[in-house]
Amino acid sequence: MITKEKLKEHIEKFPDTFSMDELIERLIFIDKLEKRIQQSQSGEAISEDELKEDLQKWFE
Known part of the structure; x- marks a missing residue:
């Protein structure tokens, strides 16, 4: 959700x-960006290290 x-x-x-x-x-971009910021602030996002680990698993 985005504010006025x-x-x-x-x-x-x-x-x-x-x-x-x-x-x-x-x-659409602004909406997605704001959602990601909110997710990050609420701890719903994964860290960069977690992302790298997940990506590495995909390519094994």
């Missing part, structure tokens, strides 16, 4: 002109 304030911050960084497709892509 966070969305406003992101929109301020948009170029002066953009297509609807670009807007939708950016909104």
Whole structure:
């Protein structure tokens, strides 16, 4: 979930002109980014070391 304030911050960084497709892509990206940040802050994300271990197992 994203707040209006966070969305406003992101929109301020948009170029002066953009297509609807670009807007939708950016909104999807912002949503995913905010979800990952929230997951990381709540301890739901795995560490980089855990990720490396998991990837190494995949390629064994």
